[in-house]
Amino acid sequence: MTHSKEGAEFTDGMTLKPGYLVRWQGDTYRIVSIDPNDISVIQAESIARSDAVTLYLDELLAPSDDGAPTIFAATEKALRAEIERRQPPPEPAPLSGLRDNPLKKAAQIIFVVETVERFIAEWLRRCVRDGIKFHRTEALTEALKELNTMDQMREWDLAISRPGTYYDYLKRYNKHQGDLARIAASFRRSTLNQTGVPKAVLHFVDTIILRYGTRAKGQGPRLRPKSLYRMAEQKLKRTGRSLGGQAPAKGYNGQATSVVQGYWIDPEKCKGDIPENVKNELLDPKIPVDSILANPEKMCLLTPITLPKKTWFYAYLSWFRSQPGMGKALVDAQYGTGAWDRELAIWDTFVTQVTMPLQVVLADHCLLKIFVVDDDTRSRVDRLWLTVLIDAYTRCILGIVLLYESPCIESIMSALRHAIWPKNQELAREGIPQKWSCFGIPLLLSLDNAWAHHSITLENAARLIGQNGKYSSIQLHWRPPYKARYGALIERYLGNITGKIKELLPGAILSNDPEHVRNAAKEACLLYQDLYRVILQLIVDYQHTPHSELDNMTPDEKWREWVQQHGLPQVPPLAREVERLFWRLDPGTRVITNKGISAFGMHYWSPALAHAQRIDLNGKKTKYGFGYDPSDISRLGIYRNGEWVGDVESKELRRPDGSVRPVSLWERKMARDMAQDAGRVAQDWQDFIDEVSDLSRRRQAEKRMADKESKRKRPPRKPAADVQAIEQALTLIPTAESDERDTKSLVSFLN
Amino acid sequence: MGLKRRPPEGNVRRVESKGTNYRGEIVNKAGRQVQYESRGAWALILRLDHDRDVLDYCSQPEQFEFTDRKGTLLTYVPALKTWTRDGTVEIITISSTTQLAQPDIRLREKAVRESCQTRGFRYIVHTERTLPQPTEEANLWALSAFRPTIYANQEVACAAFATLNGAGKVLLDSFAARTAQNLQLPKPQVTNALLHMLWHDQITTDLGRLLFFSGSLAPRVQIWSESEESE
Numbered sequence: 016m017t018h019s020k021e022g023a024e025f026t027d028g029m030t031l032k033p034g035y036l037v038r039w040q041g042d043t044y045r046i047v048s049i050d051p052n053d054i055s056v057i058q059a060e061s062i063a064r065s066d067a068v069t070l071y072l073d074e075l076l077a078p079s080d081d082g083a084p085t086i087f088a089a090t091e092k093a094l095r096a097e098i099e100r101r102q103p104p105p106e107p108a109p110l111s112g113l114r115d116n117p118l119k120k121a122a123q124i125i126f127v128v129e130t131v132e133r134f135i136a137e138w139l140r141r142c143v144r145d146g147i148k149f150h151r152t153e154a155l156t157e158a159l160k161e162l163n164t165m166d167q168m169r170e171w172d173l174a175i176s177r178p179g180t181y182y183d184y185l186k187r188y189n190k191h192q193g194d195l196a197r198i199a200a201s202f203r204r205s206t207l208n209q210t211g212v213p214k215a216v217l218h219f220v221d222t223i224i225l226r227y228g229t230r231a232k233g234q235g236p237r238l239r240p241k242s243l244y245r246m247a248e249q250k251l252k253r254t255g256r257s258l259g260g261q262a263p264a265k266g267y268n269g270q271a272t273s274v275v276q277g278y279w280i281d282p283e284k285c286k287g288d289i290p291e292n293v294k295n296e297l298l299d300p301k302i303p304v305d306s307i308l309a310n311p312e313k314m315c316l317l318t319p320i321t322l323p324k325k326t327w328f329y330a331y332l333s334w335f336r337s338q339p340g341m342g343k344a345l346v347d348a349q350y351g352t353g354a355w356d357r358e359l360a361i362w363d364t365f366v367t368q369v370t371m372p373l374q375v376v377l378a379d380h381c382l383l384k385i386f387v388v389d390d391d392t393r394s395r396v397d398r399l400w401l402t403v404l405i406d407a408y409t410r411c412i413l414g415i416v417l418l419y420e421s422p423c424i425e426s427i428m429s430a431l432r433h434a435i436w437p438k439n440q441e442l443a444r445e446g447i448p449q450k451w452s453c454f455g456i457p458l459l460l461s462l463d464n465a466w467a468h469h470s471i472t473l474e475n476a477a478r479l480i481g482q483n484g485k486y487s488s489i490q491l492h493w494r495p496p497y498k499a500r501y502g503a504l505i506e507r508y509l510g511n512i513t514g515k516i517k518e519l520l521p522g523a524i525l526s527n528d529p530e531h532v533r534n535a536a537k538e539a540c541l542l543y544q545d546l547y548r549v550i551l552q553l554i555v556d557y558q559h560t561p562h563s564e565l566d567n568m569t570p571d572e573k574w575r576e577w578v579q580q581h582g583l584p585q586v587p588p589l590a591r592e593v594e595r596l597f598w599r600l601d602p603g604t605r606v607i608t609n610k611g612i613s614a615f616g617m618h619y620w621s622p623a624l625a626h627a628q629r630i631d632l633n634g635k636k637t638k639y640g641f642g643y644d645p646s647d648i649s650r651l652g653i654y655r656n657g658e659w660v661g662d663v664e665s666k667e668l669r670r671p672d673g674s675v676r677p678v679s680l681w682e683r684k685m686a687r688d689m690a691q692d693a694g695r696v697a698q699d700w701q702d703f704i705d706e707v708s709d710l711s712r713r714r715q716a717e718k719r720m721a722d723k724e725s726k727r728k729r730p731p732r733k734p735a736a737d738v739q740a741i742e743q744a745l746t747l748i749p750t751a752e753s754d755e756r757d758t759k760s761l762v763s764f765l766n
Numbered sequence: 767m768g769l770k771r772r773p774p775e776g777n778v779r780r781v782e783s784k785g786t787n788y789r790g791e792i793v794n795k796a797g798r799q800v801q802y803e804s805r806g807a808w809a810l811i812l813r814l815d816h817d818r819d820v821l822d823y824c825s826q827p828e829q830f831e832f833t834d835r836k837g838t839l840l841t842y843v844p845a846l847k848t849w850t851r852d853g854t855v856e857i858i859t860i861s862s863t864t865q866l867a868q869p870d871i872r873l874r875e876k877a878v879r880e881s882c883q884t885r886g887f888r889y890i891v892h893t894e895r896t897l898p899q900p901t902e903e904a905n906l907w908a909l910s911a912f913r914p915t916i917y918a919n920q921e922v923a924c925a926a927f928a929t930l931n932g933a934g935k936v937l938l939d940s941f942a943a944r945t946a947q948n949l950q951l952p953k954p955q956v957t958n959a960l961l962h963m964l965w966h967d968q969i970t971t972d973l974g975r976l977l978f979f980s981g982s983l984a985p986r987v988q989i990w991s992e993s994e995e996s997e
Binding site: 492493 | 981
């Protein structure tokens with residue numbers, strides 16, 4: 016660097032002088048003066064804000080984090096040229112295929128908007144400099160007057176008199192980010208280039224463009240128009256052998272031409288979504304076309320089509336590519352929301368990338384289409400919610416829970432608890448001889464957007480199960496809302512199991528027809544535990560059934576293959592402190608009083624509370640959080656700042672022998688209802704808790720009596736044919752082969 | 767009024783759904799709940815978690831204010847904040863290069879950068895060019911399964927340091943088999959311990975080559991000691 020009288024010069028031609036411009040960290044400055052004693056101190060003013068700043072040469076010359084070097088220039092023009100040289104603007108959409116008129120109109124819009132915005136910015140600067148209040152409407156009016164006098168506007172014979180017209184221009188400019196081609200394309204009617212083209216042809220062309228011709232930069236190569244057209248020819252020829260493949264025919268313009276003919280799906284013949292499997296099969300060279308055409312179910316969806324001419328194809332492709340978001344909005348509008356995602360298969364990126372068990376586990380809930388009867392009266396029917404966790408790599412069912420409650424914190428926490436530890440004891444208890452060997456802590460738990468899945472309880476459990484890094488913690492991942500396809504794996508399995516339940520068990524609801532629902536309620540005879548056992552059996556059978564997507568290995572075999580290489584998953588022992596992680600954390604806080612801690616209308620106490628802090632350093636009462644197991648609220652876990660302090664037990668539920676009587680949250684609710692029915696206040700529920708137990712005992716005795724009576728009389732129809740019904744249902748559960756067939760047909764139906 | 771969950775500790779806001787973005791939260795190496803709102807942020811979190819020089823990091827750390835071209839005061843929350851071994855505090859933003867070219871985003875970047883400079887923080891902008899590429903991301907994700915300390919094995923670590931130091935690059939699979947035989951340990955235990963060391967950067971591998979393929983360790987995965995790499 017050499018020093019000059021006015022400023023500093025650099026060896027690469029850059030110069031610093033008063034009046035010169037500096038572009039640094041996204042802002043432009045004009046140099047006002049340079050300290051003659053210290054050349055590194057530069058007084059400058061910001062062009063955008065017109066405020067004075069002091070710049071330091073060492074800062075200007077230091078490499079910036081974003082990698083953009085400082086630019087020095089003598090004039091604004093030179094600065095702009097240098098910026099454009101270093102930061103070339105993003106590649107504009109292609110202009111080919113666009114007519115002159117819309118291009119001219121687009122150019123006018125860009126000129127008007129950019130000129131007016133420049134004028135308004137200049138007006139603003141003047142206002143700031145002179146201390147005048149800035150009014151945009153006034154500035155805009157002046158800007159439009161100025162604009163209309165410009166030569167370019169006269170040349171176009173254009174005048175913008177109303178601000179409204181300008182705002183229309185601005186809206187269109189912003190929507191298409193000032194891109195000439197996109198603005199020009201926006202003037203086209205939506206049906207341009209589509210007149211006379213049958214829907215089937217359009218669908219075929221769209222499919223080819225989406226599959227082979229639409230990829231963003233960096234997402235792999237995309238075919239050039241000529242190759243894309245050849246690809247379309249080959250694909251269509253393949254399906255059109257019976258039509259003669261390539262035959263002379265009349266084109267859409269009526270001229271005789273050599274055209275390619277073939278079969279393709281007619282969207283008008285498809286009820287609902289266009290079947291993806293048929294589309295994939297038609298494009299798959301490995302699948303013989305004859306087998307597709309011979310299938311009447313598929314053939315009825317197909318129609319003979321003729322490939323459009325090259326010129327039409329090129330123009331359409333050009334227009335398609337000029338659409339924002341590579342035609343996503345267009346495709347979704349034409350073939351339904353999600354068609355774009357489905358076509359480019361971006362929904363299952365996680366699932367296709369998993370390389371080991373427990374890497375991705377998907378969870379979901381499903382209301383089973385079957386009625387069960389209550390244990391006591393066997394007359395009240397109810398439906399159950401099944402929560403399932405499935406491992407994406409092995410397709411193993413990792414854990415389940417069957418609850419009366421609609422999806423809530425308990426559903427996911429109980430299913431997670433079931434998934435993490437081995438389940439063999441449970442199977443032995445239910446008398447199921449096969450093994451359900453998979454278990455472990457999920458690395459990533461994919462959840463839908465249920466409120467419960469965002470709960471603090473789940474977050475805490477996901478963190479604390481790791482025990483400060485000794486074991487895996489759980490990463491919670493929420494699928495995009497209202498897009499069930501992101502959970503396709505679990506949705507498919509739930510569809511499978513509900514289908515089997517519907518097919519096999521008495522009390523199943525065959526359809527939403529009120530008649531079917533009434534019949535199902537009449538036939539209902541299974542108890543909760545019966546249905547649970549059937550579901551366990553179905554899951555264990557699934558675990559040992561070959562899966563087409565696992566190269567015909569069973570999920571269990573896939574699991575064991577990994578276990579052989581890496582051993583069993585490491586999980587913490589199921590101690591009391593670990594069990595406590597799955598308790599529900601109450602959002603409220605409590606203070607310790609002389610009677611202990613109050614919750615659920617009871618007082619909880621333990622000797623540990625005697626030493627717990629009651630008043631903090633600020634003289635305020637110390638607040639404690641608490642957690643509980645909804646199936647037993649006789650005991651609470653007490654927390655302070657997230658740290659466990661101790662467990663406390665209910666004084667009111669303590670028995671004479673010192674033990675505590677377990678009471679569930681639901682028993683408490685029932686007792687409260689009974690108290691209110693009896694004209695007492697709900698807080699008196701404890702007086703009625705014995706009555707709940709008495710009622711249960713009484714109903715069980717009645718049931719035993721009814722069973723004896725029914726056996727003695729042997730009536731033609733049994734009121735509770737539970738045991739036999741289950742045995743019968745279990746014998747009907749299909750074998751491995753038929754199960755695979757069912758799965759395949761269900762999967763193809765879902766596809 | 768819509769219900770809102772409070773964000774995890776140390777976060778100024780909860781991550782939101784923006785259509786089909788990746789969204790979730792992860793427990794980092796310091797036991798902190800960290801949120802991510804994009805695939806890029808998730809991949810970067812994996813890299814930060816693997817990086818030994820990064821001691822801790824948190825998501826959605828603080829709100830910055832800036833003024834756009836129209837003069838409207840807006841707020842912005844960067845994706846991450848990191849604390850590194852050398853005492854540097856970094857504020858990290860994740861964006862695409864096309865987004866960074868927008869004038870308002872430049873104003874935002876400038877405001878955040880200035881604020882960081884005054885507070886002595888480093889401001890880093892990650893784009894698709896600097897974020898982990900798909901292979902590195904897949905490798906880090908698979909290796910993260912071996913982060914738990916239960917997989918650590920002192921004997922295997924000693925054997926690895928003793929053998930790999932100066933031995934150049936060795937095949938992971940054959941080294942695991944040999945070590946298992948020498949130490950009389952099951953091979954899965956040794957393999958897991960080596961993968962645990964790889965995650966914690968105690969030994970090195972080429973993360974630009976896929977480590978796991980179709981449920982198995984890729985056959986030609988090489989490992990070497992860190993000192994080997996520095997030489």
